[in-house]
Amino acid sequence: MALQAREKEILILDAPIQPNDEDYALMALQAREAELFYYSIYLKPDSCALAQHRDKPPVKTITLPNGGFKLLTCEELLSGQSPLNEWLIHGMIEKGNLGLIFGNPSSGKSLYVQDMCFCIAAGLMFHGLETATGNVVYIAGEGFSGLRKRFSVLAKKYEVPPPNNLHISEMPAAIVDQKSIESVRNAIDQVGKVALIVIDTLHRNFGDGDENSARDISQLLSNIDTYLKTTGATVLIIHHSGHESKGRGRGSSSIRAAMDVEYSVKKEGDTVTVENTKVKDFDPPSPMSFKLKSIELNKDVGGVVLEPTEQIPSKQKGSTSSDIENTILAVLANAPSDQFVHATDACVVSGKIPARALKADYVKTETYSKMDNPTKEAKRKAFQRAIERLVETQKIGSGDNCYWLPPSP
Structure with missing residues (x-):
């Protein structure tokens, strides 16, 4: 059985006349290995692609060892992508994250995310934070009558045309x-490569199920x-x-457990506050605070947008990433001479061997003492990410349980 991609669809060549579940499993594997469009493996026998090949003989299906389960070596894993964070919104949401934005009704959560969608689609900064421009798909489950007005207001606020890549x-x-x-x-595949998919709200887009049921939530997440x-x-x-605990999303605890990142949205008066409540792979960002601002579209129609109460910097709770990197560089440059050790042949950065290096434990201890991250674990993660960035950019070398600065030219 062979599969071929052509303009967002898969043609199934040498397809079985009457595909069974095992055939579809094999199609799924081949589609995945070929990095083709996953949805197309569900083609039915009466589809155009299969109809074109009904004269082909059935293929022999196979049962894959371990049900297709595969193990990667650490080297294979690390060669797949950079260990550095790849941001959709810098310091806030990573590319490929699964995230939750929760809050009470009328708290401003949809307003906040719609602003986010508009900025990503239009290639704008999101309240001082860099965004990765791309297609955005907004799956609206409610408020259809107000969406046209909300996005019109955002276009007027940012003084740009409505972005064509916001769907x-x-x-x-x-x-x-x-x-x-x-x-x-x-429908998403017709759009092309998508940067962000928003589901607003979970309840309205859930379907025939119970958000308090771990089984139904498992199906949703699957x-x-x-x-x-x-x-x-x-x-x-x-x-x-x-309903009772306002500090978490409604329904099964399985929802929160599955998230990479989570934010709560609260409204008091005309002030909307967005605060991180869960994060996995980067330091939690500081809360963001907004005021509701009215914008008039014409004499009779207007809407509201979020305006930051102060300039929002790209800032983390505790020491920022750049703070930690600068601290490490300062420790390496200014350590007492008795703390340095002779560099070995393994100590190479930018193709050169430095004269001396510092033991990793010393650099870590000195850096930790200058960090104000709230917990030891937060310090450990932030320090490790800073080291990875410095090594990646060849600002320092790492090896032999030591760190060192590149030698002067």
Whole structure:
């Protein structure tokens, strides 16, 4: 059986006349290995692609060892992508993250995410934070009548035309439903490469299921992984706060457990505050605070946007990434002479061997003493990321349990 990509669809060559589940499993594997469009493996026998090849003999299907389960060596894993953070919004959301934005009704959570979507699609800074420009898909489950006005207001606020790469659904999805999520993926594939997919809200786009049921949430997350995450896009879910616990999203705890990043949105008066409540692979950013500002579209129609209460810097709680990198460089440059050791032949950076190096434990201890991150674990993670960035950019060398500065030219 062979598969061939052609303009966002897969032609199945030498296909079986009556494909069974095992055939489709093999198609899935081949499509995945060829990095083709995943949704197309669900082609049915009466599809155009199969109909063109009904005269072909059936193929012999195989049962893959371990059900296709595969192990990578650490070297293979690290060669796949850079260990550095790849940001959708710098310091806030990474590319490929699965995230949750939750808050009470009318707290401003949709307003906040719509602003985010507009900036990413239009290639604008998001309240002082750099964004990665790309296609955005907004799966709207409610508030259709107000979306036109909200995005018109954002276009006026930023003084740019409405971005053509911001795509908004005309109806809600039912993500736990197989046919519905396949249809959603089909529509997304027509867009092309997507940077961000937003589900607003989880409840309105859930389908026939119970968000308090771990089983239904498992199906929801499975469909998100299979059909949305495989696009390579960041997926953000807008959700309501819990009925009793306002500090978490409503429903099964499985929802929060599955998230890479999570933010709460709270409104007091006309002030909206966005605060990080979970993060996995970077330092939690500082809270952002906004005021609601009215913008008039014409004499009778207007809307509101979020305006920061102060200039929002790209800043982390505790020491920032650049602070830590500068501290490490200062420790390496200014350590007492009795702390240096003779550099070995393994100590190479920029093709040169330095005269001396510092033991890694000394650099770590000195740097930790100058960091104000709240916990030891936060310091450890922040220090390690700073070291990785400095080595990646060849500002320092690392090896033999030592760190060193490159020798002078």
